[in-house]
Amino acid sequence: MTEPHALIAVEMGIDTHQEPVVFLRADCEVCRAEGFNANTRLQLSLGERAIIATLNVVTEAVLPPGRVGFSHIAWQRLELKGGEAVTLSHAPVLHSMSAVRKKIYGNRLSDTEIGDIITDISLHRYSDMQIASFLTACVERLDTAEVIALTRAMVASGKRLHWPDRLQRMDKHCIGGVPGNRTTPIVVAIASAAGLIMPKTSSRAITSPSGTADTMEVLTRVHLELEEIQATVRQVNACLAWGGAVNLSPADDMLIRIEHVLDIDGTGQMVASVLSKKIAAGSTHALIDIPVGPTAKVRSQPQAEQMARLFDTVGQALALKVRCLITRGDQAVGFGVGPAQEARDVLAVLQNQADAPADLRERALFLASHLLNMAGRGSLAQTEVQARDILLSGQAWQQFHRICDAQGGLKEIPDAAFQRELGAAHSGTLLAMDNRRLARLAKLAGAPSSPAAGLRLHAKLGQALARGQPLLTLYADSRGELDYAAAYYARNQDFFMIGETP
Amino acid sequence: MTEPHALIAVEMGIDTHQEPVVFLRADCEVCRAEGFNANTRLQLSLGERAIIATLNVVTEAVLPPGRVGFSHIAWQRLELKGGEAVTLSHAPVLHSMSAVRKKIYGNRLSDTEIGDIITDISLHRYSDMQIASFLTACVERLDTAEVIALTRAMVASGKRLHWPDRLQRMDKHCIGGVPGNRTTPIVVAIASAAGLIMPKTSSRAITSPSGTADTMEVLTRVHLELEEIQATVRQVNACLAWGGAVNLSPADDMLIRIEHVLDIDGTGQMVASVLSKKIAAGSTHALIDIPVGPTAKVRSQPQAEQMARLFDTVGQALALKVRCLITRGDQAVGFGVGPAQEARDVLAVLQNQADAPADLRERALFLASHLLNMAGRGSLAQTEVQARDILLSGQAWQQFHRICDAQGGLKEIPDAAFQRELGAAHSGTLLAMDNRRLARLAKLAGAPSSPAAGLRLHAKLGQALARGQPLLTLYADSRGELDYAAAYYARNQDFFMIGETP
Known part of the structure; x- marks a missing residue:
């Protein structure tokens, strides 16, 4: 036998x-x-550890002889410090890719096959191309048993939060697609003020102008370790933390990245993604908000109902009580889009300000009353009254303040350096708005990486507008971004449909 | 409007x-x-030219400020020389990805949609992930009309060879999977000695130990420009050139690379791939060899027949006369595997050497007689006699020599620096051999990048073997590769199945 081939890691x-x-x-x-x-596909080994990696060939100027270069993630996965002699060989055959090929040919996968695929993905053994192939093969071709297996495998790929068994842990989730729909902080405040336990972990934006974690980060610290999450919940019944720090369902994060690059979004995959996060977070009950609208993620009622059925069945199989609410998704919720602007709306509702957005408040109350009802606090008619009372009496605001204090204190919302008003192109009634382009506009202005950036709407559907009347204000931290967003708006005159009332 | 953002290209x-x-x-x-x-996804622009590229973020040590780094292909596609100020923006929406998504959801694609996808792929606008997703969505989900559209779009993606209309241009192709099946040089010599026109362009190995172009390169120059191909064919009726230099169906090359990385091989995709190359090369007739065997590419007779039907129908739609031959693929053909070893077999057959491999000779004669029959040179019984006569009389060898002379002269076949005999593990009859592992063994020895590397078989199926009797000789250009291949053989004792005659 020959000696294994080794090169120095760089x-x-x-x-x-x-x-x-x-x-x-x-x-x-x-x-x-x-x-x-x-x-x-290469295998790189150092002692007991080994990773699989893709090879890029480089010229002599890039790398000295006798060296092998590592990308960040390759370096990190092999836990290198520098200077180690690493052994190179052909990657062993990835057996789970046979199961991927089986799915490509339209066959059912067993629980074990799905488990093996997710294990290999979570260990970074798949290339992005292989993950893309797996996801493509799964779109609308997973049956209920496969979605259940996928959910279970995703949960097993990461950590789990553990809570005392006697406690109900309530969770909520919106499948997204509607800008400004930032109900979570309000719902958590109301429900936990009523005594429900809500260890809420949320994601940052992936393609949207803000995720709940981005909005909450404007108001308080959200990067909590596992122990801090548990301590906060013990202290004030709830938390509003970023889920990324606690490694819940990490395989899901990897799949989501590729799904977004490809812009594909299979229903089965999405249900597994959402429910795996909830189960890993230790939730017992999950309320799912499914907004439906012509420019939302879900475009029709039948599609929403089919998704709701799958959520229910998969939840049941994994001992999670799920309730889906199919809601309106035909326009942005509230006025603000972007972390700071959404945070302003959240505070306005919690503080019962006169100009608080009524649609955001009503959606939050609707969701909160369903959560209270799921938790056995009375009929829906009763829990609606409870939720409204908690909000209007100021208890929700006090509870929100307590949660922020427990997480590190309430912060001042930052102001953007630049702003510009954009007016209606002509007079008439506002008949429709494009959720996707509105999100894009806020992102061009700098959201979410500039928390103060985004936009503020001055009109809602059905409102009469005079020509030039302000439709929205853009906020940005640099003049370049402001100009860039404004130019995008100017090029997209069908952003808002303004016409005669039908 | 803001000024576009520019950085200096590196x-x-x-x-x-x-x-x-x-x-x-x-x-x-x-x-x-x-x-x-x-x-x-970024767009990089310089004057009228623009490319789409994937972004990798790097640390400060890698790139000076104000610079944007380019990979080889990105640099080449934007035709950079160095120091240019390149403008960066978000890539425009790739409309053809909507068609990919349509296919992912199982819908039929129109000719235009398939054309747009292939155009964007051939212009390097798709990431590898996007191509992987497209290919996955197509596996066993293309109907005949879609395969026809795909073939046509692939032809349109590159150059075409043009020939005088009155001439029949004969072509042949083997779908692969059987090591050593190097009939092409022999078939081309026989058919063109009989006066048929065969402008044969072949590929190099992608995953096999040798492609026809690799084997021919051991014998003569194969990197011919378009004009040289045409001049050679005018002079001696045929050529045996590498197809890669003339840019025939380049989109196909890009798809093939991703297919091999993923190890997927959809029938529709494969038929389009093969026929697009033939049509772009200007062929009027194509003979397709489909070997079937337990470790070949096609594993069953029904699968081969289905593939043959698709070849016929698509060929017909594109005015290419196609004939498919379903052949035995249960063991390596000839004795040699690897460029030089296969070239030895080819010369042995052409020169009617006493120890020439009979199976390679008979396969070549079978294919050549079908080509002559397709070209109207008589019944199969008659063309079988013609083909054998041309080979046995030495005319085929003289013709092969003429082709090599026209391409730059016949070369000496190189010898490998190292060789080692490997013997039978026990006595008995050779009942089966694994085509895939045999190919892998030759590649581990260094084929095809070392043309002299590979292996030579000393036994065929059905042969009685004594324990330790030589089964094959390994050839390599370095001791390390020889050892590595021998170790692989030692670890895989079921490489050759030796047992009692059933």
């Missing part, structure tokens, strides 16, 4: 996202000896 | 295969101003 300073990539010189003797080529 | 010395990648610093102001993140 960190390349290149971020290849979740796909480990290694870099070798074109004239590398190991490549030659091992028959590596541009399509080879 | 070549990074990194080969990212066919996917253009650009590198930006994490602290890059343009990223901030434009809202670029790790998932952004």
Whole structure:
């Protein structure tokens, strides 16, 4: 037998996202000896540890001889410090890819096959191309048993939060697609003021101008460790934390990234994604908000009903009580879009300000009353009264303040450096708005990476407008972003449909 | 409007295969101003030219401020020389991805939709992930009309060879999966000696130990430009050139690379791939060899017949006369595997050497007689006699020599620096051999990048073997590769099935 081929590890300073990539010189003797080529999947080993990586060939100027370069994630996965002699070989056959091929050919996968795929993905053994292939093969081709297996495998891929068994843990989730629909902080405040336990972990924006974690970060600290989440919930019944810090269903995060790059969104995949996060967070009850509208994520009532049925069945199989609410998704909720602007709306509702957005308040009350009802606090008619009373009496605001204090204190909402009003192109009634482009506009202005950036609407559907009357105000932290967003708006005159009332 | 954001272009010395990648610093102001993140698809513009690329974020040490780094293919596609100020923006929406999504959801695609996808792929506008998603969605889900549209679009993606209309141009193709099945040089020599026109362009190995172009390169020059191909064919009726130099159906090459990485191989995709190359090469007739065997590409007779029907129908729609031959694929053909070893077999057959492999000779004669029959040279019984006569009389060898002379002269076949005999593990009859592992063994020895590397079989199925009797000889250009291949053989004792005759 020959000695294994080893090269000295070098960190390349290149971020290849979740796909480990290694870099070798074109004239590398190991490549030659091992028959590596541009399509080879490599195994890199150091002692007991091993990773699989994609190969990129580089010129001599990039890497000294006898070296192998690592991308960030490859470096991190192999836990390198620098200077180690790493062994290179052909990657072993990934058996779970046979199951992926089985699905590509339209066959059912067993629980074990799905489990093996998710394990390999969570260990970064799949290239982005392989994940893309798996996700594509699954779109609308997973049956209920497969979605259940997928959910279970995703939960098993990461950590779980544990809570005393006797407690009900309430959760809520919106499947998204409607800008400004920031009900979570209000719902959590109302429900936990009523004594419900809500260990709420939320995500940051992936493609939207703000996620609940981004909005909450404007108001308080959200990067809590596992122990802090548990301490906060013990102290004030609830938390409003970023889920990313606690490694819940990490395989799901990897799948979501590729789904967004490809802009595909299979129902089965999405249900597994949402429910795996809830189960990993230790929830016993989950309320799911499914907004339906012509430019929302779900476009029709039958599609929403089918999704709701799948949520119910999968939840049941995994001992999670699920209730789905199909809601209106034909326009932005509240006035603000972007972390700070949404935070202003949230505070306005919690503080019962006169100009608080009524639609955001009513949606939050609707969801909160359903949560109270699910928790056995009375009929819906009764819990509606309870929820409204908690909000209007100021108890929800006090409770929200307590949660923020427990997480590190309430912060001042930042102001944007630049702002500009944009007016209606002509007079008439506001008949429709495009949720997707509205989200894009807020992102061009800098949201969510500039928390103060975003936009504020001055009109709702059905409102009469005079020509030039302010439709929205843009907020940005740089003049460039402000101009860029304004130019995008100017190029998209059908952003808002203004016409005669039908 | 703001000024567009420009950065100075730098070549990074990194080969990212066919996917253009650009590198930006994490602290890059343009990223901030434009809202670029790790998932952004970028457009890079210089004057009239523009490319779409994937973004990799790098640390400050990798790239000076104010610079944007380019991978090889990105650099080449934008035709950069260095130092240019390149404009960065969000990539425009790729409309053809809507068609990909349509296919993902199981819907039929129109000719236009397929055409748009292939155009965008051939212009490197798709990421590898997007191509992977498209290919996955197509596996066993293309109907005949879609395969026809795909074939047509692939032809349109590259150059075409043009020939005088009155001439029949004969072509042949083997779908692969059987090591050593190097009939093409022999068939072309026989058919063109009989006066048929065969402008044969072949590919190099992608995953096999040798392609026809690799084997022919051991014997003569194969990198011919378009004009040289045409001149050679005018002079000697045929050529045996590498197809890669003439840009025939380049979109196909890009799809094939991703298919091999994913190890998926849809029938429709494969038929389109093969026929697009033939049509682009200007062929009027194509003979397709479909070997069937337990470790070949096609594993069953019904699968082969279904494939043959699709070849026929698609060929007909595109005015290409196709004939499919379903052949045995249960063991390697000839004795040699790897460029030089296969070239030895080819010459042995052409020169009617006493120890020439009979199976290779008979397969070549079978294919050549079908080609002559397709070209109207008589009944199959008659053309079988003609083909054998041309081979046995030495005319085929003289014709092969003429073709090589026209392409730059016949070369000496190189010898490998190292060789080692491997013997039978026990006595008995050779009942089966694994085509895939045999191919892998030859590749581990260094084929095809070392043309002299590969292996030579000393036994065929049905042969009685004594324990330790030589089964094969390994050839390599380095001791490391020889050892590595021998170790692989030692670990895989079920490589050859040796047992009692059933």
